[in-house]
Amino acid sequence: MDMMKKVPVREQDPKVRATNFSEVCYGYNEEEALAEAARCLNCKKPFCMDGCPVNINIPAFIHALTEKDIEKAGDIIAESSSLPAICGRVCPQETQCEGKCVRGIKGESVSIGKLERFVADTNRANGHVSLAKAPSNGKKVAVIGAGPAGLTCAGDLARLGYEVKIFEALHKAGGVLSYGIPEFRLPKEEVVAKEIENVEKLGVSIETNVIIGKSVLLDELLEKEGFSAVFIGSGAGLPKFMGIPGESGNQVFSANEFLTRSNLMKGFRDDYDTPIHIGKKVIVVGGGNVAMDAARTALRLGAETHIVYRRSLEELPSRAEEVHHAVEEGIVFDLLQNPTEILNDENGNVTGVKIIKMELGEPDASGRRRPVEIPGSEYIMDCDMVIMALGTSPNPMISSTTEGLEINRHGCIIAEEETGKTSKENVYAGGDAVSGAATVILAMQAGKRAAKAIHEKLS
Amino acid sequence: MYQIIEKRLLADKIFLMKVYAPRVSANALPGQFIIAKLHEEGERIPLTICDYDRENGTIDIVYQTVGASTYKMAELNVGDSFTDFVGPLGNPSEFVKKTPEELKNIRFLFVAGGVGTAPVYPQAKWMKEHGISVDVIIGARNKDLIFYEDEMKKVANVYVCTDDGSYGFHGNTCDMINELYARGNHYDHCVAIGPCIMMKFVCLLTKKLELPTTVSMNPIMVDGTGMCGACRLHVGDSIKFACVDGPEFDGHLVDFDESMKRQRIYKTEEGRALLALQEGATHHGGCGQCS
Numbered sequence: 116m117d118m119m120k121k122v123p124v125r126e127q128d129p130k131v132r133a134t135n136f137s138e139v140c141y142g143y144n145e146e147e148a149l150a151e152a153a154r155c156l157n158c159k160k161p162f163c164m165d166g167c168p169v170n171i172n173i174p175a176f177i178h179a180l181t182e183k184d185i186e187k188a189g190d191i192i193a194e195s196s197s198l199p200a201i202c203g204r205v206c207p208q209e210t211q212c213e214g215k216c217v218r219g220i221k222g223e224s225v226s227i228g229k230l231e232r233f234v235a236d237t238n239r240a241n242g243h244v245s246l247a248k249a250p251s252n253g254k255k256v257a258v259i260g261a262g263p264a265g266l267t268c269a270g271d272l273a274r275l276g277y278e279v280k281i282f283e284a285l286h287k288a289g290g291v292l293s294y295g296i297p298e299f300r301l302p303k304e305e306v307v308a309k310e311i312e313n314v315e316k317l318g319v320s321i322e323t324n325v326i327i328g329k330s331v332l333l334d335e336l337l338e339k340e341g342f343s344a345v346f347i348g349s350g351a352g353l354p355k356f357m358g359i360p361g362e363s364g365n366q367v368f369s370a371n372e373f374l375t376r377s378n379l380m381k382g383f384r385d386d387y388d389t390p391i392h393i394g395k396k397v398i399v400v401g402g403g404n405v406a407m408d409a410a411r412t413a414l415r416l417g418a419e420t421h422i423v424y425r426r427s428l429e430e431l432p433s434r435a436e437e438v439h440h441a442v443e444e445g446i447v448f449d450l451l452q453n454p455t456e457i458l459n460d461e462n463g464n465v466t467g468v469k470i471i472k473m474e475l476g477e478p479d480a481s482g483r484r485r486p487v488e489i490p491g492s493e494y495i496m497d498c499d500m501v502i503m504a505l506g507t508s509p510n511p512m513i514s515s516t517t518e519g520l521e522i523n524r525h526g527c528i529i530a531e532e533e534t535g536k537t538s539k540e541n542v543y544a545g546g547d548a549v550s551g552a553a554t555v556i557l558a559m560q561a562g563k564r565a566a567k568a569i570h571e572k573l574s
Numbered sequence: 575m576y577q578i579i580e581k582r583l584l585a586d587k588i589f590l591m592k593v594y595a596p597r598v599s600a601n602a603l604p605g606q607f608i609i610a611k612l613h614e615e616g617e618r619i620p621l622t623i624c625d626y627d628r629e630n631g632t633i634d635i636v637y638q639t640v641g642a643s644t645y646k647m648a649e650l651n652v653g654d655s656f657t658d659f660v661g662p663l664g665n666p667s668e669f670v671k672k673t674p675e676e677l678k679n680i681r682f683l684f685v686a687g688g689v690g691t692a693p694v695y696p697q698a699k700w701m702k703e704h705g706i707s708v709d710v711i712i713g714a715r716n717k718d719l720i721f722y723e724d725e726m727k728k729v730a731n732v733y734v735c736t737d738d739g740s741y742g743f744h745g746n747t748c749d750m751i752n753e754l755y756a757r758g759n760h761y762d763h764c765v766a767i768g769p770c771i772m773m774k775f776v777c778l779l780t781k782k783l784e785l786p787t788t789v790s791m792n793p794i795m796v797d798g799t800g801m802c803g804a805c806r807l808h809v810g811d812s813i814k815f816a817c818v819d820g821p822e823f824d825g826h827l828v829d830f831d832e833s834m835k836r837q838r839i840y841k842t843e844e845g846r847a848l849l850a851l852q853e854g855a856t857h858h859g860g861c862g863q864c865s
Contacts, residue, residue: 284799286611286618286658294801324660326799330597353815354803363808363832365839372802380617380796387615388643389796390840463835510800511818 119222122151124229129443133414136298136383139440140204143226148233152180155225158217163227166215168560169267171195173212173227180230189238192231193245197270197314198263198559200239200306203232205296206556207434235310244313249276254573257282257342259327259513262290263555264348264546266314267562268569273317275570280342282325287379290350291547291555294379295371297408299415303378328512333520337541344541344569347528348562351547352510356503357400361457366394366465370401370409370504377412393418394500398468400454401504402426405552407437409502410446418500420446425453425473425486451475451486455493457501467497506552513548527551535565543569576610576659579632581652584721585714587639588689589648590624596631598623598661604696605667605790605822608633609798611658612650617643620795622693622767622821623662633661636692663798664821667697667765668788674704682708683754683761683785684730685747685776687768688715691722693790694767695729702729709733709759711750713768717741747772748779761785766825770837774830781826789825791816793833794840807833 116122125141126132132139143151155177163173172191179188192199208214208228216224238244256272258265261283269279287293292307301307315321327333327349336342354369356362373391376382382391393416399409402424414420422441424431427450431438442448449470456469472492475484509526521529521538528537528544535543545561547553580592598608607622625634639645650656669677682701686694691712701708710730714720717740726732734742735750743750747768764787766776773789780787796802798817805816808829814820 284660285797286660294797324658325597326660326663329662330601330660332601351801353800353818356803356806356813358813363806363813363829363836365836369803372796372804375796375802381615388617388646392839462838463832507801512800 116150118154119218121154121223121226122147124226129440129445132299133444136415138302139299142236143229143233145233145237148180148230149183151226152177152230154218155181156217162215162217163212163225166211166213167195168211168556169195169563171212171231176234177225177227177230180234185234185237186241186243188234189243190245190247192234193247195563196559197267197317198310199231200235200310201263201292201301202556202559203228203230203235204301204306205554207554209435211556239309244316246316248274248317251278252276252574254278255280255342256569256573257336257340257345258348259333259345260284260290260348260350260546260548261288261311261321261323262348262350262546262558263292264350264548264558264562265290265346266311267559268346268348268545268566269319269562270314270317271563271566272569273314273319275566277570277573279319281319281321282327282331283321283323284326284349285379286323288321288323290348294375295405295408296555297374297378297412299411300408326512328516333513333517333542343573344543346535346562346565346569347513347537347542347544347548348546348558349510349513349548351507351552352526353508354503355505355508357454357505359454359456361459361465362503363463364457364459364465364501365463366392366500367457368392368500368502370399370405370502371507373409373502374405374412377416383412383416391416392500394465394498395419396498397421397500397502398423398454398496398498399502399504400424401506402431402433403504403506404433404437405506406504407433407441409504411441411444413500413502414444414446421449421496421498422446423449423452423454423468423470423496425451426483427451427475430483449496453486453488454501458495465499465501467495468501469493469495507547509548509551517542525551530561533564534568535561536568541572575655575657577655578650578652581650584636586718588636588719588721589639590634590636590692591647591650592632592634593656593659594631595633595659595661598633598659599626599628599631602626602628602633602662603666603670604700605670605693606662606664607798607821608635608659608661609663609795610635610647610656612643612646613657616646616657618658618796618798619643619647620663620792620798622790622792623696624692625696625699633659634692636689638689660798664817665819667700667822669697670700674706677701677704677706680762681760682706683751683759683764684708684710685751685764685766685768686710686712687747687766687772688713688719690768690772690790691726694765695722695726697765698726698730707731709754709761711735711747711754713737713747713750713772746775748775751776751779751783755783763788764825765789770830770834773825773828774834777825777828777830787825788822789828790822791820791828791833793836807836
């Protein structure tokens with residue numbers, strides 16, 4: 116075996132998986148995991164840990180794995196993360212832990228994400244849960260939103276002895292893990308539901324169908340329902356659109372809507388009632404992970420699928436792995452192109468998109484080269500459905516109904532980065548509600564930091 | 575679980591259900607809506623709140639069986655439960671922020687069309703409770719579709735009209751508004767709730783009458799909490815989301831034609847689902863539309 120290279124991970128054949136919603140990546144079996152774990156150098160100064168937003172003791176869990184003590188490996192991860200099977204699947208490891216792995220300097224980094232997933236999946240299959248927690252301290256904390264930020268904050272506080280209740284607006288817990296990320300990347304029943312159950316086993320209770328700011332006001336949680344502190348992890352909000360003509364066409368969907376219909380409402384299954392529309396040819400506008408998820412879902416529902424993105428391959432904000440998978444599955448990338456108008460017939464049905472070609476100019480504020488329109492390069496691409504995956508702007512429901520909670524000019528809740536402290540006493544916030552659309556693991560980091568700050572404040 | 579406390583057939587295919595949902599009734603106000611889900615596999619169905627009882631923790635909803643989901647909903651009975659029932663969603667009607675003194679100087683005309691009569695009721699009732707007298711037009715295609723007349727009469731001055739003249743004034747709601755103006759009535763604000771097409775024509779008329787008009791939009795929604803963007807509509811030049819910016823808007827600025835087109839997006843899928851449900855295994859595809 117070549118120690119410079121990762122043990123390859125088995126995946127579903129691209130041609131087969133393009134027609135089903137089963138998980139793309141099979142993950143390591145024990146033999147593969149042990150071989151990969153043996154590649155870890157167990158560095159004295161583990162840079163990988165610095166790269167992990169929740170500082171999992173990576174060398175220690177991998178070391179336990181090399182000793183075949185998978186339960187111990189799980190317990191080590193559990194000290195830092197309540198959602199390992201999820202993180203092992205959706206974290207951008209290549210820019211975090213694996214991006215800092217010393218192995219990566221001369222060869223390929225250790226496949227830390229796949230090892231984390233193996234540990235979590237094995238322990239789940241064997242029914243091992245790490246439930247170490249402090250005795251109850253009798254204090255109540257409310258968490259708004261059962262997504263990655265809220266679940267992490269709740270799990271950490273429960274381990275510290277708090278009585279934690281999560282209020283979830285939707286009918287199912289999980290936030291973006293349930294409505295956003297597709298089944299083929301993150302199985303809902305086997306993985307998401309099980310990891311949420313583990314958080315509940317720590318004593319966290321989850322009440323669904325409660326909208327803080329509507330059903331109950333945030334102030335009522337503090338004043339009437341007896342909570343000593345509140346953490347807001349309400350997530351990202353309204354989908355952005357381009358503001359071009361024709362965008363109200365009947366088959367123009369936000370990625371949020373399309374993915375929610377498929378993932379949360381299971382519109383892709385015949386035994387669920389929610390309809391999902393699918394065109395013959397679908398254009399997805401955008402280049403992030405959400406665009407990849409929407410495109411790969413449309414492909415699986417039977418559409419010829421194109422991604423139209425205004426910059427080039429190098430600037431695609433999506434994880435490299437997702438782009439690679441999308442290309443393998445047959446999604447066409449129309450790069451350096453941007454829609455200028457959506458064409459609809461007299462009944463509002465989409466018939467095509469007017470697109471202009473772009474070239475890269477000087478770097479902009481983000482450091483990426485700014486795409487510039489090439490005059491006279493417009494053409495029409497026929498299609499019968501468009502999905503806009505352009506990010507989101509914050510949801511106003513909590514901020515507009517809560518006195519003294521400051522927001523920035525974008526509408527995001529203002530919170531201190533290290534603590535999640537907001538302008539309102541005993542109210543903390545984190546995740547997309549603060550940062551705008553970001554990743555699962557950064558939301559978890561924010562939930563973790565807020566849990567620590569809440570504990571310091573209340574103890 | 576959210577239990578059904580009462581169920582009544584109000585008119586042809588129009589049902590009322592009183593549902594136990596104390597989290598919803600605690601802060602509910604006129605103009606807001608709920609989302610109900612029948613079972614694990616069900617759709618999220620948005621419905622306007624038609625009455626609320628904070629003491630008993632109940633919410634009234636009224637719906638017409640138009641597709642597979644409302645048809646299934648009508649099969650539920652007292653004692654059955656919704657698996658999910660969430661709200662109140664959207665913003666309360668503008669007028670609830672005004673003081674009784676301010677309201678006394680505004681002459682309100684409510685125009686209720688068809689099943690839209692139900693959401694007008696809590697608004698008229700709220701007015702009555704705050705000492706304000708209002709006029710309400712209840713319009714429907716025919717006599718069989720008129721409901722809530724007695725309830726409404728307890729809280730407002732009611733004018734009933736039917737398109738076919740089978741009951742009340744012979745004419746649609748626009749004809750009734752013209753008739754009231756012909757009788758010398760004058761109003762400062764109109765609230766029109768009903769099918770999109772009715773709200774469109776009421777707004778065309780009230781624009782001419784220079785009568786500011788509020789409408790309640792009922793577009794397709796999925797989450798109803800400001801996430802999916804399905805409920806977007808043009809109000810003037812800007813895009814608004816009915817779930818967090820509405821559902822009530824300035825009717826003179828709403829693009830009704832666009833909204834009506836967008837409401838038809840899933841018509842084929844809904845029609846097929848209803849056929850499959852009603853005809854079950856006997857539906858063999860002979861219609862040629864459902865393969």
